[in-house]
Amino acid sequence: MQATADVQTTNTLDGLIDLTRYPVDDVDGEAGRALIAQCRRQLDEDGCVVLKNFVPKKALARLEAETERLSPEAHYNQIETNPYNSAGDPEKPLSHPVNRFDDRTNGFVAGDRIDGDTIIRQVYEHPDFQRFIGAVVGMEEIHQYADPLADLVVNVLREGCQHPWHYDTNEFIVTMMTRQSHGGGRFEYASGIRSPEGENFAEVEKVIDGDRTRLKSLDLQPGDLQVFFGRYSLHRVTPVEGDKERHTVIFAYAKEPGFIGRPERAQRIFGRMAPVHERLLEEGMDRSDSLAD
Ligand SMILES: O=C(O)CCC(=O)C(=O)O
Numbered sequence: 001m002q003a004t005a006d007v008q009t010t011n012t013l014d015g016l017i018d019l020t021r022y023p024v025d026d027v028d029g030e031a032g033r034a035l036i037a038q039c040r041r042q043l044d045e046d047g048c049v050v051l052k053n054f055v056p057k058k059a060l061a062r063l064e065a066e067t068e069r070l071s072p073e074a075h076y077n078q079i080e081t082n083p084y085n086s087a088g089d090p091e092k093p094l095s096h097p098v099n100r101f102d103d104r105t106n107g108f109v110a111g112d113r114i115d116g117d118t119i120i121r122q123v124y125e126h127p128d129f130q131r132f133i134g135a136v137v138g139m140e141e142i143h144q145y146a147d148p149l150a151d152l153v154v155n156v157l158r159e160g161c162q163h164p165w166h167y168d169t170n171e172f173i174v175t176m177m178t179r180q181s182h183g184g185g186r187f188e189y190a191s192g193i194r195s196p197e198g199e200n201f202a203e204v205e206k207v208i209d210g211d212r213t214r215l216k217s218l219d220l221q222p223g224d225l226q227v228f229f230g231r232y233s234l235h236r237v238t239p240v241e242g243d244k245e246r247h248t249v250i251f252a253y254a255k256e257p258g259f260i261g262r263p264e265r266a267q268r269i270f271g272r273m274a275p276v277h278e279r280l281l282e283e284g285m286d287r288s289d290s291l292a293d
Pocket residue numbers: 155163168175187235236237248250293
């Protein structure tokens with residue numbers, strides 16, 4: 001019976017998302033449409049929207065416990081990166097942004113460690129949530145990755161760990177904070193600092209040098225959901241201070257179904273591959289796309 005199935009689908013988000021404040025289960029209703037319009041306006045202006053307390057207070061202890069349990073499974077890969085995730089350019093001065101390398105020191109828990117009964121996976125996979133995110137980012141449809149490692153990941157930053165200034169290559173990123181550190185671990189960004197028309201290196205250099213005039217710094221808390229267009233907004237997570245880890249969950253979606261990241265990337269980011277990556281490696285992967293770093 002269709003009606004029963006619908007009711008069940010809708011119900012699973014009950015208690016996991018504050019549906020009164022954020023009616024993602026009714027995007028065609030008046031409140032749903034108003035919410036989407038507001039999110040779209042903010043994304044348009046700022047490239048970022050934060051939905052505070054998206055997960056209701058009652059579910060926070062459970063949410064925090066989920067990534068706390070998973071975090072020992074994180075794979076840490078320390079790399080030196082510039083904002084462009086590219087090689088440096090010896091023709092340019094050392095002060096140029098392309099030559100500004102810094103340590104990226106986070107750990108990732110891969111998606112195949114995150115069970116179906118967790119809040120994070122239930123939200124990530126829920127058709128209503130996907131429809132809502134699609135409407136917010138202006139895409140008719142969005143699809144979960146078909147990559148069992150990179151679809152849903154926990155980003156773990158221990159004391160002293162950071163995610164230095166960078167741009168994303170993903171169209172958009174959806175993150176949910178599940179645990180905040182005692183100090184540091186702030187998400188900072190320079191909205192729209194570059195554009196398809198130009199890199200704006202002079203301004204980027206100022207930001208890397210410590211100029212904070214155009215920066216926004218978010219006070220994210222467990223249960224907050226963030227949608228971010230990181231392709232044109234330079235951003236970072238500042239070093240974590242204190243012995244409490246910072247956890248964010250990254251929900252990865254693509255425009256087309258069936259997206260699988262490159263096997264080499266899986267190996268680098270997660271320290272291993274899934275069977276699907278091994279198969280692709282054997283068959284030889286004829287494709288140019290790759291995931292954002
Ligand atoms: O953990 C976060 O808040 C965001 C990290 C980030 O910028 C990224 O994964 O590209």
